[in-house]
Amino acid sequence: MNVRLATIADIEQCQRLDGSYVTDCVWRMDEASTPDSIGVSFRCVRLPRRVPVPYPRSTEVLYEDWQRGECFLVAEELGLVLGYLDMTTRYRQWQGWIEHLIVRRSHRNRGFASQLLHAAEEWARGSDLRAIVAPVQTNNDPAIRLLCGRGYSFAGFIDGYYSNGDIGILYSLHL
Numbered sequence: 093m094n095v096r097l098a099t100i101a102d103i104e105q106c107q108r109l110d111g112s113y114v115t116d117c118v119w120r121m122d123e124a125s126t127p128d129s130i131g132v133s134f135r136c137v138r139l140p141r142r143v144p145v146p147y148p149r150s151t152e153v154l155y156e157d158w159q160r161g162e163c164f165l166v167a168e169e170l171g172l173v174l175g176y177l178d179m180t181t182r183y184r185q186w187q188g189w190i191e192h193l194i195v196r197r198s199h200r201n202r203g204f205a206s207q208l209l210h211a212a213e214e215w216a217r218g219s220d221l222r223a224i225v226a227p228v229q230t231n232n233d234p235a236i237r238l239l240c241g242r243g244y245s246f247a248g249f250i251d252g253y254y255s256n257g258d259i260g261i262l263y264s265l266h267l
Contacts, residue, residue, distance in 0.1 A: 093167055093168070093169050093174070093204065093207065094167070094168055094169070095165055095166070095167050095207050095208060095210075095211045096165065096166060096168070097164065097165060097166075098158055098164040098165060098166045098176065100155075100158065102166050102168075102173050102176070103154050103155050103158055105166075105172070105173035106151065106154055106166065106173055106176045106194070107151045107152075107154055109173070109175070109176070109194045109195075109196055110147070110194075110196075110197055111147030111149070111151075111192070111194040112144060112145060112146050112147050113144075113145055113147075113232065113234055113235075114142050114143065114144050114145070115139070115142065115143055115145055115231050115232065115233050115234065116138060116139050116141070116142045116143070116233070117136045117137060117138050117139055117231075117233045118136075118137055118139060118230055118231040118233070119134045119135065119136055119137075119230045119231070119233070119236065119261060120134065120135055120136075120137045120230070121133070121134050121230070121249070121259060122134075122135065132249075134230070134246075134249075134261065136233065143231075145229070145231050145232070147194070148229055148254040148255065148256055148258060149191070149192060149254070149255075150255075151192070153191075154178060154192070157178050157180060157191060157192075158178075160180065162179065162180055162181050162188075163177070163178075163179040163180075163181070163188060163212055163215045163216070163219075164176070164177075164178050164179070165177045165179075165208055165211050165212060165215070167195070167204045167207060167208055173196075174195065174196045174199045174204055175193075175194060175195035175196060175199065175204045175205065175208055176192065176193075176194060176208070177190065177192065177193045177205075177208040177209065177211070177212050178190070178191045178192040178193075179191065179212050179215075179216070179224070181219065181221065185222075185223075186220065186221050186222040186223070187221060187222065187223045187224065187225050187264075188212065188215075188216045188219075188221050188223075188224045188225070189224075189225050189226075189227070190212070190224065190225070190226040190227070193205060193208060193209070193226070193235070195208075205238055206238070206242065209238075209239075209242055212224065213265065213267065216267055217267050221267060222266065222267055223264050223265060223266050223267060224244075224264065224265045224267070225247065225262055225263070225264045226239055226244060226262070226263045226264070227250065227253055227260035227261070227262055228260065228261050228262075228263060229254060229258050229259075229260070229261075230258060230259050230261060231258075236261070236263070239263040240263070242265070243265055244263040244264060244265045245263065245264065245265075246261070246262070246263060247262040247263060247264040248262045249261050249262060250262065
């Protein structure tokens with residue numbers, strides 16, 4: 093497998109990759125508020141069965157993201173794109189935000205996402221960024237476990253972050 097910067101010829105293959113996934117747990121948010129305190133916590137709740145989850149973002153913006161000339165990486169073998177990572181930069185905060193991280197279903201759990209993340213982290217360090225932020229759906233336990241395993245830590249949440257109204261749990265890696 094080779095991880096490299098994407099070319100315009102890769103965009104169509106990236107758009108065809110299926111970003112849906114299956115999960116057996118969801119991270120539930122609990123909130124406790126009083127006049128002088130606010131407490132928020134997330135806890136993993138097991139579902140009675142595995143549930144398929146559609147990918148929550150549009151891949152129609154990939155060409156525009158690629159045109160920015162920032163961090164758009166592909167993992168490929170023999171010219172076939174098996175996964176990609178699209179990270180945009182927010183230079184005011186000196187952060188990279190992972191917009192998309194998708195691996196072909198048949199190649200998941202084989203280290204492709206970890207290698208894409210490693211390459212993005214190296215790109216971010218070389219671009220003098222201070223952190224990488226990865227928003228994740230509350231039901232994307234596989235991504236949460238991947239990020240935590242790579243040293244990313246909980247950094248907050250954004251209510252209604254996804255177009256379906258789901259919360260975006262933020263994980264970050266300080267560089």
